[in-house]
Amino acid sequence: MKTEITDNQILNRDMAIIKKLILVVFCVFYSISSNANQGNHHDQSSNASIEEQESVEINGQKEQKHNENEAHKPSGKFAPGKMITEHIADAHDWHLWGEGDGAVSIPLPVITYTKSQGFNVFSSSQFHHGHASYLGFKLNEGGHIVWDNSEITEKIYDLSITKNVLAMFFAVLTLCMLVIGMARSYSNRKGKAPKGIHNLIEPLILFIRDDMAIPLIGKKADKFLPLLLSIFFFIFINNLFGLIPIFPGGANVTGNISITLVLALVVFITVNLNGNKYYWKHIFMPDVPVWMYIIIIPIEILGVVLKPFVLMLRLFANITAGHIIILGFFSLIFIFGAMDAKIGYMVSPLSVAFTVFMSMLELLVAFLQAFVFTLLTGVYIGMAVEEHHH
Amino acid sequence: MSLMNTLLQAADANALAGMYSKMGAALGAGLAAIGAGMGIGRIGGSAMESIARQPESVGDIRANMIVAAALIEGAVFFAIVVCLLILFI
Numbered sequence: 482m483k484t485e486i487t488d489n490q491i492l493n494r495d496m497a498i499i500k501k502l503i504l505v506v507f508c509v510f511y512s513i514s515s516n517a518n519q520g521n522h523h524d525q526s527s528n529a530s531i532e533e534q535e536s537v538e539i540n541g542q543k544e545q546k547h548n549e550n551e552a553h554k555p556s557g558k559f560a561p562g563k564m565i566t567e568h569i570a571d572a573h574d575w576h577l578w579g580e581g582d583g584a585v586s587i588p589l590p591v592i593t594y595t596k597s598q599g600f601n602v603f604s605s606s607q608f609h610h611g612h613a614s615y616l617g618f619k620l621n622e623g624g625h626i627v628w629d630n631s632e633i634t635e636k637i638y639d640l641s642i643t644k645n646v647l648a649m650f651f652a653v654l655t656l657c658m659l660v661i662g663m664a665r666s667y668s669n670r671k672g673k674a675p676k677g678i679h680n681l682i683e684p685l686i687l688f689i690r691d692d693m694a695i696p697l698i699g700k701k702a703d704k705f706l707p708l709l710l711s712i713f714f715f716i717f718i719n720n721l722f723g724l725i726p727i728f729p730g731g732a733n734v735t736g737n738i739s740i741t742l743v744l745a746l747v748v749f750i751t752v753n754l755n756g757n758k759y760y761w762k763h764i765f766m767p768d769v770p771v772w773m774y775i776i777i778i779p780i781e782i783l784g785v786v787l788k789p790f791v792l793m794l795r796l797f798a799n800i801t802a803g804h805i806i807i808l809g810f811f812s813l814i815f816i817f818g819a820m821d822a823k824i825g826y827m828v829s830p831l832s833v834a835f836t837v838f839m840s841m842l843e844l845l846v847a848f849l850q851a852f853v854f855t856l857l858t859g860v861y862i863g864m865a866v867e868e869h870h871h
Numbered sequence: 872m873s874l875m876n877t878l879l880q881a882a883d884a885n886a887l888a889g890m891y892s893k894m895g896a897a898l899g900a901g902l903a904a905i906g907a908g909m910g911i912g913r914i915g916g917s918a919m920e921s922i923a924r925q926p927e928s929v930g931d932i933r934a935n936m937i938v939a940a941a942l943i944e945g946a947v948f949f950a951i952v953v954c955l956l957i958l959f960i
Contacts, residue, residue: 791945798948853941 559819561812568808569733569801571645572624573605577728587728589647593618593626594638605641645740648732652718660714689713693856697863705862708751712744713855720800720847724840735850736801738793745793748858753785756865792857799850803843810836896957903950910943 567576576586588606595601598616607615611622614629618637621627626639663679670676675683694702694709719734734740764781767774814832818825918936922929 791949794949794952795941795945798952799944802948802951849937849941853938853945856938 559812559815561809561816564812564815565805565808569736569804570624571643571733571737573608573620573626573641573643574610575644575647575728575732589644590642591618591626592640592642594640595635597635644732645734645737648722648729648734649719649740651729652715652722652734655722656714656718685713686710689855693859697856697859698866699863699868701866705751705755705859708747709855709859712747712858713851716744716796716854717848717851720851721844723800723804724843724847733801733804735796736804738797741793741797744796744854745789748792748861749786749789751858752789752861752865755862757867759867759869760865788857788861792854796850796854799846803839803846807836807839807843810839892957896954899957900951900954903947903954906950907944907947910947911940914939914943 573591574586574588576584579585588604591601591603591605591607593601601616601618603615607613608618608620611620611624613619617629617633618626619629626637626641628635628637659678659682663675663682666675666679674680689709690702690706694706698705716735719740722730723733723735725731764785765778767777767781769777810832814825814829817828914936918932921932
């Protein structure tokens with residue numbers, strides 16, 4: 482009696498998952514738009530579990546004071562620097578659309594740990610965009626959580642689910658759906674060609690395996706292939722999601738230096754834990770005349786740390802620079818529009834054309850940076866596990 | 872001298888960052904762009920010559936050219952990031 486899941490059942494199950502996701506997103510948007518005209522501000526503070534914290538709220542406040550950090554100041558002057566920083570930086574709420582009082586954003590849970598108060602979990606709407614303090618915390622200019630009473634110097638461990646963390650969850654979810662679905666469909670369609678999106682992913686995986694892992698690492702390539710593939714697809718999908726302007730894309734994930742730092746740290750730990758004795762011998766006792774040791778050994782030791790550091794910096798700078806350029810082109814419209822609305826309208830087609838061109842380049846950069854990161858990881862791992870041969 | 876004074880005074884718009892640091896950051900970013908242009912230009916030039924020599928190896932050469940360009944851009948972006956740090960931190 483065969484207990485294999487048929488192709489049709491997998492298709493139905495995947496479609497069911499996709500339909501549920503679409504339904505969730507639709508409900509979120511419907512509830513936002515149906516609340517759009519209310520000026521109320523719902524208080525939602527609770528110490529409930531993290532999954533329940535994501536509530537949808539509107540910031541229609543009837544206060545007189547405006548947020549000084551907004552790009553569109555009340556006087557009508559547009560500050561492009563502020564707008565660009567808002568889009569590049571991480572935040573405790575996910576801003577969807579609108580400006581000032583009509584801004585629509587999804588407040589995200591704030592999770593802090595301090596020695597005196599322990600864990601605190603609450604919605605970031607308690608901060609009212611930096612105007613209010615809650616439980617002794619407040620948001621400072623840069624959007625970070627600090628003590629309200631500036632004399633307290635105790636360290637606040639901020640473990641919140643911020644915009645970048647949520648965007649990473651979306652990307653990881655997409656990645657898991659793609660890859661696990663692919664593995665399942667491969668084992669069920671033995672001997673048959675892949676279908677659908679798996680046709681796109683298969684050449685990428687084969688490329689990384691045949692043209693990167695095996696030539697660079699050699700015999701132990703299979704041991705490191707999961708790491709290389711994970712790094713490549715994680716960076717690629719996060720880069721792509723950063724280019725989509727609509728929720729759930731649009732968060733500058735790989736342009737956040739903390740995330741690239743962790744990726745580089747993973748590479749650093751892998752390379753140095755798997756270094757065999759020839760690797761360490763090349764660093765501490767290279768094949769050069771002894772009097773050169775004093776020059777070569779500091780350089781080699783620096784190289785051990787510097788190589789992952791440069792990996793981190795390359796990815797961060799490329800992606801952030803691309804986002805800044807695109808945002809800069811859009812700011813042109815508003816800068817000219819602030820002078821005269823007609824000039825703003827005339828600049829718009831030009832600006833949009835430039836942005837489309839830059840976005841094409843950004844697509845190339847998204848793939849290329851993932852490729853270069855993975856390639857260099859493969860090179861470093863290959864150098865670490867290389868067998869000695871004269 | 873007066874030209875230099877004018878330039879420095881123009882850069883003095885935000886007293887927090889100081890006169891010289893802003894100009895230094897701008898000059899640094901410009902020089903980094905020159906470095907990128909020169910380096911990647913050389914790679915592109917030698918790639919063109921090799922393709923002209925041996926047209927059937929276009930695919931290999933193109934892939935390696937792009938990889939080398941990305942690596943050079945890594946070094947340039949390091950300089951850009953340092954300039955951004957000066958300006959904003």
